Amino acid sequence: xxxxxxxxxxxxxxIQQGDDIGSILCEVAEKDGVPLQDGDVIVxxxxxxxxxxGRLVDVQKVEPSKEAAALAEQLNMDPxxxxxxxxxxxxxxxxxxxxxxxxxxxxxxxxxxxVDSSNTVAGPKGRVVSLLPQDPDASAERIRQGIERKxxxxxxxxxxxxxxxxxxEGSVGMTIGISGIAAVYRPAVxxxxxGKKRTPEIAQVDEIAAAASLVMGQTxxxxxxxxxxxxxxxxxxxxxxxxxxxxxTKYLEDARDALARAERLEEG
Numbered sequence: 001x002x003x004x005x006x007x008x009x010x011x012x013x014x015i016q017q018g019d020d021i022g023s024i025l026c027e028v029a030e031k032d033g034v035p036l037q038d039g040d041v042i043v044x045x046x047x048x049x050x051x052x053x054g055r056l057v058d059v060q061k062v063e064p065s066k067e068a069a070a071l072a073e074q075l076n077m078d079p080x081x082x083x084x085x086x087x088x089x090x091x092x093x094x095x096x097x098x099x100x101x102x103x104x105x106x107x108x109x110x111x112x113x114x115v116d117s118s119n120t121v122a123g124p125k126g127r128v129v130s131l132l133p134q135d136p137d138a139s140a141e142r143i144r145q146g147i148e149r150k151x152x153x154x155x156x157x158x159x160x161x162x163x164x165x166x167x168x169e170g171s172v173g174m175t176i177g178i179s180g181i182a183a184v185y186r187p188a189v190x191x192x193x194x195g196k197k198r199t200p201e202i203a204q205v206d207e208i209a210a211a212a213s214l215v216m217g218q219t220x221x222x223x224x225x226x227x228x229x230x231x232x233x234x235x236x237x238x239x240x241x242x243x244x245x246x247x248x249t250k251y252l253e254d255a256r257d258a259l260a261r262a263e264r265l266e267e268g
Contacts, residue, residue: 003230008215009034020052021146038154041228042225043158044160046160074095077097090248106241136241140158141179173211175205182236183241183243187200
């Protein structure tokens with residue numbers, strides 16, 4: 001019987017700028033009775049990585065641009081908050097009141113360019129928002145190296161974040177940074193149950209990230225680190241998250257083609 005175990009560490013403290021996440025999680029794993037093992041995948045919420053790296057902005061101190069001010073008026077938004085979003089945005093895909101779908105500077109398609117005010121301490125005069133890590137792959141690599149030095153175990157690290165989708169309700173855990181694991185798993189030889197050849201491309205890191213999110217939670221659970229044990233994955237020392245990403249131009253072209261097909265079907 002195939003099994004998979006998810007261990008959400010319970011004792012992770014509130015992370016501050018400069019904290020060594022790898023060292024902290026190794027110590028907490030020992031205290032929680034789940035010391036790290038070779039082959040574990042460590043899934044870490046991007047929020048604590050951002051906090052450790054100082055990726056926080058006090059919105060009250062932001063000077064909005066003319067572009068942000070004009071768009072904020074149309075969308076009924078705080079122009080300072082919108083300015084932060086625009087600074088993290090490569091391309092605005094959808095902009096309507098209450099919903100911004102963006103292409104992040106790193107290439108992710110996500111809402112509000114990953115700018116988030118949840119689980120951040122308010123500044124003296126207002127609120128603080130977090131940004132995504134500047135280089136999530138590099139962050140994952142540093143954490144993995146720290147874990148392997150401290151625990152002496154060969155592991156993989158996945159940094160995940162909660163993304164909203166334009167085509168579906170709700171949000172889901174997705175990967176934004178990796179180390180020690182291939183973004184896409186491509187089996188060398190695969191057949192279906194009837195012996196037909198298949199060449200699957202499995203987005204293994206997103207499947208792992210989503211599974212971990214089930215036990216992480218998304219509000220006040222304080223479980224930002226999950227050990228995933230028993231998953232068979234393809235390791236890699238060179239894979240990057242960009243291996244998983246389509247260019248946004250392809251995304252838009254596919255969406256336009258799909259809409260055109262739907263309109264033709266409706267017209268009969």
